[in-house]
Amino acid sequence: xxxxxxxxFWRHIPQRYNLIGTHCANCGEYYFPPREIxxxxxxxxxxxxxxxxxxxxxxxxxxxxxxxxxxxxxxxYTLAIIQLDEGPRLTGQVVADPDDVEIGTKVKSIFRILGKxxxxxxxxxxxxxxxxxxxx
Amino acid sequence: xxxxxVSYGVYIPKYRIRVEEIARxxxxxxxVSGNLNVFKKSVPDVDEDAVTIAVEASRNAIRRGxxxxxxxxxIYAGSESHPYAVKxxxxxxxxxxxxxTDLTAADxxxxxxxxxxxxxxxxxxxxxxxxxxxxxxxxxxxxxxPGDALExxxxxGGAAYVIGKDDLIAEIEDFYSFTTDTPDFWRREGMxxxxxxxxxxGEPAYFKHVTNAxxxxxxxxxxxxxxxxxxxxxxxNGKFPLRVARQLGFTKEQIDQGLVVPEIGNTYSGSCxxxxxxxxxxxxxxxxxxxxxxxxxxxxxxxxxxxxxEIDELGGGxxxxxxxxxxxxNEYLDYAMYAKHKGKLRL
Numbered sequence: 001x002x003x004x005x006x007x008x009f010w011r012h013i014p015q016r017y018n019l020i021g022t023h024c025a026n027c028g029e030y031y032f033p034p035r036e037i038x039x040x041x042x043x044x045x046x047x048x049x050x051x052x053x054x055x056x057x058x059x060x061x062x063x064x065x066x067x068x069x070x071x072x073x074x075x076x077y078t079l080a081i082i083q084l085d086e087g088p089r090l091t092g093q094v095v096a097d098p099d100d101v102e103i104g105t106k107v108k109s110i111f112r113i114l115g116k117x118x119x120x121x122x123x124x125x126x127x128x129x130x131x132x133x134x135x136x
Numbered sequence: 137x138x139x140x141x142v143s144y145g146v147y148i149p150k151y152r153i154r155v156e157e158i159a160r161x162x163x164x165x166x167x168v169s170g171n172l173n174v175f176k177k178s179v180p181d182v183d184e185d186a187v188t189i190a191v192e193a194s195r196n197a198i199r200r201g202x203x204x205x206x207x208x209x210x211i212y213a214g215s216e217s218h219p220y221a222v223k224x225x226x227x228x229x230x231x232x233x234x235x236x237t238d239l240t241a242a243d244x245x246x247x248x249x250x251x252x253x254x255x256x257x258x259x260x261x262x263x264x265x266x267x268x269x270x271x272x273x274x275x276x277x278x279x280x281x282p283g284d285a286l287e288x289x290x291x292x293g294g295a296a297y298v299i300g301k302d303d304l305i306a307e308i309e310d311f312y313s314f315t316t317d318t319p320d321f322w323r324r325e326g327m328x329x330x331x332x333x334x335x336x337x338g339e340p341a342y343f344k345h346v347t348n349a350x351x352x353x354x355x356x357x358x359x360x361x362x363x364x365x366x367x368x369x370x371x372x373n374g375k376f377p378l379r380v381a382r383q384l385g386f387t388k389e390q391i392d393q394g395l396v397v398p399e400i401g402n403t404y405s406g407s408c409x410x411x412x413x414x415x416x417x418x419x420x421x422x423x424x425x426x427x428x429x430x431x432x433x434x435x436x437x438x439x440x441x442x443x444x445x446e447i448d449e450l451g452g453g454x455x456x457x458x459x460x461x462x463x464x465x466n467e468y469l470d471y472a473m474y475a476k477h478k479g480k481l482r483l
Contacts (some may be wrong), residue, residue: 017232095183111188111232113182113188123187125232134281134465
């Protein structure tokens with residue numbers, strides 16, 4: 001038996017597959033990753049799960065040329081901070097020619113392999129992004 | 137009560153390689169493209185596999201039919217390239233499309249016809265009233281060994297069909313299957329690439345099974361090719377479906393709309409189902425579609441499909457098959473980049 005990262009990955013499946021965050025019904029704020037307590041409302045928090053639409057805007061980005069072992073085959077690739085339309089920001093890969101990504105590019109979510117736990121371990125699936133006009 | 141298709145969706149990766157580029161690398165100076173009637177094939181991105189393709193196709197089906205995914209009680213995912221030997225593709229799809237946990241799921245494998253076998257199994261559960269809706273998927277990132285004839289056509293893509301009894305966009309009037317033990321194509325456990333019987337994959341395999349399934353269904357229903365507006369046959373290359381259509385009495389006009397293999401190659405479990413989707417993309421209420429899959433090993437499933445008025449109510453801004461095929465964002469790869477995408481280079 002190998003030490004597995006499966007439980008840690010499994011706990012994050014809702015966020016990774018479907019961008020499940022939270023929404024405070026008291027103040028209207030959205031959170032990703034999900035929070036249990038709304039920092040605005042504290043004890044008045046009325047938190048509910050919320051599935052983000054997956055559309056957003058590139059706030060800033062960097063192009064990775066020298067990657068870690070798992071990502072060597074994908075270089076050069078674009079890693080961006082994306083502001084979801086509902087407000088929260090997250091870091092995600094934008095699957096596109098780096099020349100097609102700039103600050104302000106509209107993006108939408110797609111389902112891809114995020115990584116693999118070696119040859120024998122589990123495959124991590126989850127959300128990446130593409131420019132919004134793509135049919136992908 | 138009739139059962140059939142409530143919605144459908146496809147996904148085809150955006151990368152392409154030209155058949156001529158593969159022929160150039162292996163020194164094949166014959167007119168490979170012309171001989172196969174396949175000019176390019178789809179190639180998955182480095183982070184795509186049969187699961188990600190199944191999820192994207194399923195999400196397109198959900199969006200197109202505005203389906204509540206919690207109504208889905210069964211998911212059967214057909215592929216010959218499931219990324220796990222043990223661990224279902226179908227459970228990942230279920231989570232990714234947001235089904236409830238009161239769900240039965242399993243993976244199917246029957247070479248290129250696992251997706252149509254999944255449709256038949258869903259039809260059984262739906263018709264028996266045991267589930268409300270079923271999701272049947274055929275998706276593949278098929279493999280061809282470097283230099284093997286399969287490499288010219290083995291492509292990537294998938295389709296997902298929501299099967300139910302209410303709000304049908306197309307009724308599946310009947311189906312008929314023809315199955316034998318024919319070792320024309322196989323892949324042993326742990327082997328990265330399939331083997332095949334060369335010309336043995338033709339007459340004793342593809343043509344025997346497709347024609348027997350097609351004639352069996354027409355005999356069962358008392359219909360003939362003239363009763364259909366469109367026909368779709370499994371597309372391992374661009375020649376076989378043309379020839380089998382002619383043998384059965386279907387015209388080129390009937391199969392043109394669903395013939396996608398010259399542009400994207402053979403998407404295996406997705407092949408017949410993407411061809412059917414391309415046909416549904418343009419079909420009008422009252423149109424009748426004849427569809428026959430083929431899976432090596434070997435078997436064929438033939439379906440008679442009647443398009444209903446509800447097809448005009450589909451929407452969701454979901455790409456059509458031809459949108460994926462003619463997308464100006466499609467990128468062409470040379471053989472080196474193709475080998476990298478397919479993981480043919482072991483680092």
